Amino acid sequence: MNGEQKSEFWRWTESAWSDPGLAWGTARCITAGVDVGSVSSQAVLAADGRILAYSNLRTGGDSSGSARRALAAALKIADMPESRVDCCVGTGYGRVNVPFAQRTITEIACHARGANYLYGPDVRTVLDIGGQDIKCIRCDGNGKVTNFLMNDKCAAGTGRGMEVFADLLGVPVTEVGDRSFEFKGAEPAAVTSTCVVYAKSEAIGLLRRGWSREEVLAAYCQAMADRIFALVKRIGVEPGLAVTGGMAKNRGVMDRLMRRIGSERMQTAWDTQIAGAAGAALFAQALCLAGGKKQSPQ
Amino acid sequence: MIAAGIDCGVRNTKTVVLKDGKIIGAGMAPTGFDADAAVEGSLTAALRRAGLGRREIGRIATTGSGWNAVGVADGRVNEIKAMARGAFFFFPSARTVADIGAEEGRAARLDERGRPLDFAVNEKCAAGAGAFIEAMARALDVSVEEMGALSLRSEREVRINAQCAIFAESEVIGLIHSNVPKADISRAVLDCIAGRIAAIIRRVGVQADVALIGGPARSVGLLSCLQRQLKVQQVLAPPEPEFGAAVGAALYAAEGPA
16 A cells, blocks of 8 residues: 555644743643544643643544643643643543543533633533534533533544545545635535445545536535534524534535524634643643642653 | 346446246446446346346346436336345245345345345444445455454454444554454454444344345354344355345346236
8 A cells, every 4th residue: 555645635734832922931820731532632731721832733543642742742832841730631532541631521521611711701502523523512601511412423524524525525624615615506405415434425426427526515514514503403502602623614514504503603713623622721720729739740 | 937136236236147036147247337337237247147148038127226227127126125035035044134235234024935024224324334344344454355254363352432434444543553463353343343233133123044145244254243243043144145135136027017
């Protein structure tokens, strides 16, 4: 196999960011949140409850290695030694594999808490669309979870499903959203298959029938939006809707989903993928203040 | 009486030619995007094997998801009936039969004359279908047959937790990266698929004998996993299981219009 030769259309850009204006040297409490997801991993550093840096990487074959890499990337961009971190909380699918975390907290709680920070206290519904699951979370003004629903059984409507589809069509996953609007004529009907495996066969059939890639993308984005909407509908949307996770960056699915929901989603300048890690870092802050201040073992 | 049955599936199109109730020829062609060509290809191959010309066929019946593409047919048999009839032809003792195709799975319970009493279909999810087995074999870099044989040599039970074919593939790649032996991964994959097939079969009720048709029934490892999960002595499979439904359709064709 020469996998190196093949273009990896599913690949998205890894990133790291730090707030140059935030002098953490005098901070009382520095905390870290690490979210190890099935597809991506993030680390967020917070100084006294304010985000000062983050990293967003692809999860590799081993979860603990990915957790370590994410934290190292955030520390590096913040120019901070690991010993400065007072408390770390792990979350996400691979949260049990964050070896340096003092505690683990479920991603449901972390996403609600993180969205409250990233989007502000008006958030009442958090829709997190991750690599392998969709979560619809209802929360109060403090980012506390009041109810949630989740689908983690099926790739339909998830980020991984979108990556597989992008690879099939040979369109970089980060361009899928915009490209899905670049066609002339009426919006095509959604791909009818629920299962991603079937949707792939269906898409190949459509291409053969002369559909443009853009039309197929539109039909698939609509199918994804419908799939997500089916979950959202079960729990109901209270206005103040924040979307987190990688799919929030895909306009093709988001615009179509919002059309179904019939409302607008909230906007943020933050990277939507860091919500879970942000929530974890903020929980770590609370732990730290509660006296659980510990040095990171490594 | 010479009759033919054509099973136009998602992946392959299969034709079986019968003479006086005996199989005298069979042919297969990939369905691809041109079902008409696949029908022609499989029919021509089957006739060549039978040593017959096209005009010698009395009647043709068709089945499978691409049946509407088959212009040459005299009639259509639904997939459940074709499956039941085909499996019962090979195994008159069968009371529970299942047909696993590339993308779909179905099961039926039969009476002592081979007529379906109840049936269940999965066409919503690819987990537990042939495409899933193929994808996993590809990830392991072995053929589907090799994967079956390998699985029988597994010494350690590994579990795949994902329900979805897409997620299971990621899990399998994870297992490969952590150097789990291919035999153990093969067994885990087949156990996972057998679990999905067993779930469809249980919906109609398990009554011995159990027979499986469709391409995946070629995998000895799958039959073994299914046996274990259904808690039956054995799961029967004909030597060329992918032709099972085509045989069923041919038997209906031989009977003439209903």
